[in-house]
Amino acid sequence: MLRRIAPALAAVTLLLAACGGAGPALTDPREIVTQGLEATAELTSVHLLLTIDGTASISELGGGEMSLSGTRLEGDVDIENQQGHLTFAVPPLMGFTGEVIQIGGESYMKTSLTGAKWSKSQVSEGDPVAEAMDPTEQLEEVRAFLDEEGVELEKLDETDCGDRTCYAVRLTIPAAVMADAAEGTDVDPALLGDELVLDLLFDREEMWLAGVSTVVSAESVGELTLTLTLSGFNDPVEVEAPPADEVTEGGGLDGFPF
DSSP, X not given: OHHHHHHHHHHHXXXXXXXXXXXXXXXXXXXXXXXXXXXXXXXSEEEEEEEEXXXXXXXXXXXXXXXOTTEEEEEEEETTTTEEEEEEEETTTTTEEEEEEEETTEEEEEETTTOSSEEEEEOOTTOHHHHHHOTHHHHHHHHHHTTSTTOEEEEEXXXXXXXXXXXXXXXXXXXXXXXXXXXXXXXXXXXXTTEEEEEEEEETTTOOEEEEXXXXXXTTTEEEEEEEEEEOTTOOOOOOOOOGGGEEESOGGGGOOO
16 A cells, blocks of 8 residues: 555655745855855846935035935846946935936936936946946955955845845955955945945845845945845846937936036
8 A cells, every 4th residue: 555655645745845946945154145146147137226325424515414315226237238227316416316228338328417318428347337237247246255364154034025035144344355355446445444244135046136235334434324126037128229319429427426
């Protein structure tokens, strides 16, 4: 009798395992981050939302401060084809808003301060919009920090992220490590204070990076909370250039008031 029901029990066991989704939970925070960054680097598209809240120090105002609460950047990015459409808003700055469209090496931008026309420009190296369109380099930089002395990884409790469950890992990077990484660049590591603490969320099933948050607190910067949320993984993204009669040459990010 047992011989007859054993194959059926085995089939049911396999079916339940398949319906159970992901395998055993990962416990090593380094393995979670490594696998997560590898999976994220394979994405073809993503929807991103970056929010900034808090108060920034403005040296030009003689040590004054300005609220950045409500600041956001949101849009869809086709990583594979390096194109996307992003909108941004800085409500405390006279209700400043705008849009950016990038298609290959061409960028189009219009803002609430520059009128209804789109400004067309060529994407330059280091352009923040271009970097947003292709996060691969930033992911590699995070991966490089894992091997640096003094960098700490801590697995936190798993958490809900939308309708999914995410691994949560805290990555702490000391100021000395950031200073070495920033050498030869225009980045001042002092802006980040004594250390940079990143709370990372990775989709437990697919291992995609689902979120990054950090609090920056330093006299020269102020105290800001930055949160990046990723969704819409591998969804189709359609991007079209603005009509030619609505475009003027020149402009770009050089005209940003911040």
